[in-house]
Amino acid sequence: MKLVITIPAYNEADTIGKVVDDVKKVFSKRREKFSILVVDDGSTDKTSEIARAAGAKVIKHPHNYGLAETFRTEMKEALKIKPDVIVHTDADGQYLAEEIPKLLGPIEKKEADLVLGSRFMGKIEEMPFIKRWGNVAFSKVISRVTNVKITDGQTGFRAFTSEVADKVNVISTHTYTQEMIIKAVKEKFRVKEVPITFAKRRSGKSKLISNPLGYAIRAWINIFRLYRDFEPLKFFGKLAAAFIVPGVLIGLYLVYLFLIQGYIGHIPSTILSMLLIVTGLQILILGFIADMEK
Numbered sequence: 001m002k003l004v005i006t007i008p009a010y011n012e013a014d015t016i017g018k019v020v021d022d023v024k025k026v027f028s029k030r031r032e033k034f035s036i037l038v039v040d041d042g043s044t045d046k047t048s049e050i051a052r053a054a055g056a057k058v059i060k061h062p063h064n065y066g067l068a069e070t071f072r073t074e075m076k077e078a079l080k081i082k083p084d085v086i087v088h089t090d091a092d093g094q095y096l097a098e099e100i101p102k103l104l105g106p107i108e109k110k111e112a113d114l115v116l117g118s119r120f121m122g123k124i125e126e127m128p129f130i131k132r133w134g135n136v137a138f139s140k141v142i143s144r145v146t147n148v149k150i151t152d153g154q155t156g157f158r159a160f161t162s163e164v165a166d167k168v169n170v171i172s173t174h175t176y177t178q179e180m181i182i183k184a185v186k187e188k189f190r191v192k193e194v195p196i197t198f199a200k201r202r203s204g205k206s207k208l209i210s211n212p213l214g215y216a217i218r219a220w221i222n223i224f225r226l227y228r229d230f231e232p233l234k235f236f237g238k239l240a241a242a243f244i245v246p247g248v249l250i251g252l253y254l255v256y257l258f259l260i261q262g263y264i265g266h267i268p269s270t271i272l273s274m275l276l277i278v279t280g281l282q283i284l285i286l287g288f289i290a291d292m293e294k
Contacts, residue, residue: 003087
């Protein structure tokens with residue numbers, strides 16, 4: 001089996017060398033042919049130089065484009081090597097290289113096409129509360145959207161076949177993690193989770209949650225995007241109901257006044273009721289159109 005281990009990195013000079021060395025040590029004891037690809041997302045430190053010196057192939061972005069764009073570069077460059085399987089891990093050393101064979105097992109046994117390393121099924125040495133909350137919330141949303149139980153939809157430690165990499169196109173400008181899982185299920189690929197260890201960060205601080213409030217806001221925005229993009233009828237249906245229900249209630253109240261008191265009036269309330277109902281119906285129509293084009 002021919003493997004490519006891809007590692008996105010941004011200012012990880014303190015850890016990237018050991019991460020590459022650890023991967024090499026694991027595969028020096030195995031029979032697979034492997035290569036290590038580091039995509040440096042515009043680092044301003046010596047991440048690229050250290051990774052290259054450690055034996056990795058390095059592609060460097062001229063600027064910091066973010067994790068989603070870095071992942072697209074990883075897939076584009078990895079597929080050029082024509083691997084059987086791509087393994088994705090992080091540059092900070094929190095995912096353990098010695099656990100990569102856990103990811104490969106289900107693929108080797110033809111039990112899965114995409115294998116996720118689940119931190120919540122395994123051991124977590126350290127994870128801030130806000131990040132833990134975000135991971136749990138995302139995983140529940142992904143499970144609902146796909147009808148497949150996912151315990152760790154945010155994990156960056158995963159292995160997948162080249163066919164998955166080729167057919168699952170990530171278009172998000174924010175992150176690849178959830179979109180890849182959802183699209184893989186939609187494409188009828190088999191997804192499986194295995195328990196892994198999430199180690200304490202060796203150096204520096206997480207770039208994803210440097211601002212906890214900002215992380216929480218982005219998390220909620222991304223959850224809404226997931227529903228909007230992959231369950232548009234449910235998303236727009238609930239939004240439409242938020243307008244239609246109060247509009248109908250106001251309308252029923254006006255009908256009640258007419259039947260009981262014979263009073264015709266309340267023009268502002270009548271207009272408000274009609275506006276709410278019409279707005280809700282327009283949103284619902286958008287949901288049907290989006291669902292047809294999904």
